[in-house]
Amino acid sequence: MVQNFRNRSILSVVPSTTKSDSQSQQSNSKTPSNRLQPQLPLKKRRNVAKFPLPASEQPQTFLRPVPSKKKTVVPRVSKQEIPKFQSHRAKRSRIEELTRLRKIAEQQPTSSARPQKRQEKAQSFIYEPLPTQKSPVTSRHKSRSASLLLYATRMLILGVGIAVIAGTVLSILKPGSSSNLISKAADSEVETNQEWKSPSIVPLAVQQTREMTALKTELDTVIAKYPKLTPGVFMIDADTGAYLDINGDTAVAAASTIKLPILVAFFQAVDQGRIKLNDMLTMEESHVAEGSGDMQFRKPGSKYTALQTARKMIVISDNTATNILIEALGGADVLNQLFQSWGLKNTVINNPLPDLSGTNTTTPKDLINLISQVNQGGLVSLKSRDRLFRIMERTRNDSLLPRGVGRGSVVAHKTGNLKSVLGDVGMIDLLNGKRYLLAVLVKRPDDDQDAVDLIRGVSKETYQYLKSSE
Numbered sequence: 001m002v003q004n005f006r007n008r009s010i011l012s013v014v015p016s017t018t019k020s021d022s023q024s025q026q027s028n029s030k031t032p033s034n035r036l037q038p039q040l041p042l043k044k045r046r047n048v049a050k051f052p053l054p055a056s057e058q059p060q061t062f063l064r065p066v067p068s069k070k071k072t073v074v075p076r077v078s079k080q081e082i083p084k085f086q087s088h089r090a091k092r093s094r095i096e097e098l099t100r101l102r103k104i105a106e107q108q109p110t111s112s113a114r115p116q117k118r119q120e121k122a123q124s125f126i127y128e129p130l131p132t133q134k135s136p137v138t139s140r141h142k143s144r145s146a147s148l149l150l151y152a153t154r155m156l157i158l159g160v161g162i163a164v165i166a167g168t169v170l171s172i173l174k175p176g177s178s179s180n181l182i183s184k185a186a187d188s189e190v191e192t193n194q195e196w197k198s199p200s201i202v203p204l205a206v207q208q209t210r211e212m213t214a215l216k217t218e219l220d221t222v223i224a225k226y227p228k229l230t231p232g233v234f235m236i237d238a239d240t241g242a243y244l245d246i247n248g249d250t251a252v253a254a255a256s257t258i259k260l261p262i263l264v265a266f267f268q269a270v271d272q273g274r275i276k277l278n279d280m281l282t283m284e285e286s287h288v289a290e291g292s293g294d295m296q297f298r299k300p301g302s303k304y305t306a307l308q309t310a311r312k313m314i315v316i317s318d319n320t321a322t323n324i325l326i327e328a329l330g331g332a333d334v335l336n337q338l339f340q341s342w343g344l345k346n347t348v349i350n351n352p353l354p355d356l357s358g359t360n361t362t363t364p365k366d367l368i369n370l371i372s373q374v375n376q377g378g379l380v381s382l383k384s385r386d387r388l389f390r391i392m393e394r395t396r397n398d399s400l401l402p403r404g405v406g407r408g409s410v411v412a413h414k415t416g417n418l419k420s421v422l423g424d425v426g427m428i429d430l431l432n433g434k435r436y437l438l439a440v441l442v443k444r445p446d447d448d449q450d451a452v453d454l455i456r457g458v459s460k461e462t463y464q465y466l467k468s469s470e
Contacts, residue, residue: 211243235368332349335349364441365439405428
């Protein structure tokens with residue numbers, strides 16, 4: 001029999017009343033706890049009602065007690081109130097509000113650092129002056145002045161650009177006018193400078209101390225091997241002044257050795273300011289000469305710098321370059337007078353290069369005299385002297401004097417070659433520190449090649465003698 005309880009979720013089974021009292025008493029005596037207690041609510045799973053197990057049959061679980069967490073109480077820090085402005089709609093005026101805030105700021109304690117900073121902010125805010133508005137008149141005036149300045153700057157830049165363009169166009173249309181102005185300015189600068197003084201001329205007689213008789217004997221032996229040739233030899237030791245002279249004063253055809261005194265005259269003109277190294281020289285048709293050199297293959301009107309022309313005259317023995325420099329320096333007559341003033345008695349230019357007939361003359365002694373003066377600091381400045389010898393060191397024809405010296409020796413020289421004469425003159429520096437000057441000019445019949453061996457032999461004997469001597 002099912003009995004309804006007030007709590008509908010709890011059901012109980014009531015024993016039947018048909019049983020006898022004795023049976024009920026027995027049952028009560030045997031199982032006094034058979035009276036059913038209200039059961040736990042049913043659990044529904046997938047729409048199936050299941051009765052839970054009684055308490056005696058349920059598995060016993062032992063739970064471990066969990067200690068209660070202690071709550072850490074964080075002390076609250078009381079924040080001081082920051083004074084705030086009251087609304088502008090309040091009845092108090094602004095002055096009363098400021099006085100109230102000042103009093104609050106004075107009463108606040110200064111112990112903690114954070115409230116003190118806020119107090120300073122409040123005070124600075126209180127005492128901050130009201131911003132002043134700029135008048136529109138001053139702002140307009142400043143804007144107008146700035147715009148005028150910008151406009152003037154733009155106009156100035158535009159004017160400079162137009163002037164530069166106009167000058168460029170005029171220089172292209174009339175190139176000669178600018179060169180004339182530059183030349184006039186250079187002439188005025190030269191005139192304003194102090195008058196140039198020519199370097200002192202060092203005479204060769206000062207350097208001649210004693211004659212090298214032993215070396216002369218050895219060279220006579222070498223010369224005797226070539227009876228058809230007539231050599232002229234002059235040598236001087238630049239350190240001691242000892243010299244060697246074999247037909248040194250005999251005038252012969254200079255050939256290309258005449259270019260050496262022309263080179264010295266060129267650098268003297270540079271030192272005097274009469275010509276500049278970067279001056280442009282124009283090759284004309286009258287300057288073109290056959291023979292050695294490559295400028296003869298260029299068209300007339302070609303331009304070269306003065307230094308470039310001088311280098312070609314020595315390094316590749318360019319005859320056309322020589323004629324250009326002769327004209328640039330004033331002509332043959334001017335140069336001949338200059339040579340005489342240097343003490344070169346037999347050095348003369350009679351005809352332009354190539355002078356195949358051999359009318360231009362010189363002597364071995366004149367050429368050594370010239371090199372000796374330049375070496376000792378005469379005739380040209382030290383800077384020009386260094387340039388001169390560097391150019392001579394680059395002479396491409398090294399088949400004569402350089403063949404007679406050992407390796408490591410430095411030879412600054414200039415060669416000359418005609419059918420009737422072969423020569424070489426230069427300054428030789430040895431590894432032991434000695435320096436000597438040697439000039440060998442050999443007359444020969446009809447381009448005799450024995451002159452090459454003779455010059456090499458003289459150079460070799462001189463080198464061996466000075467190398468072994470202390």
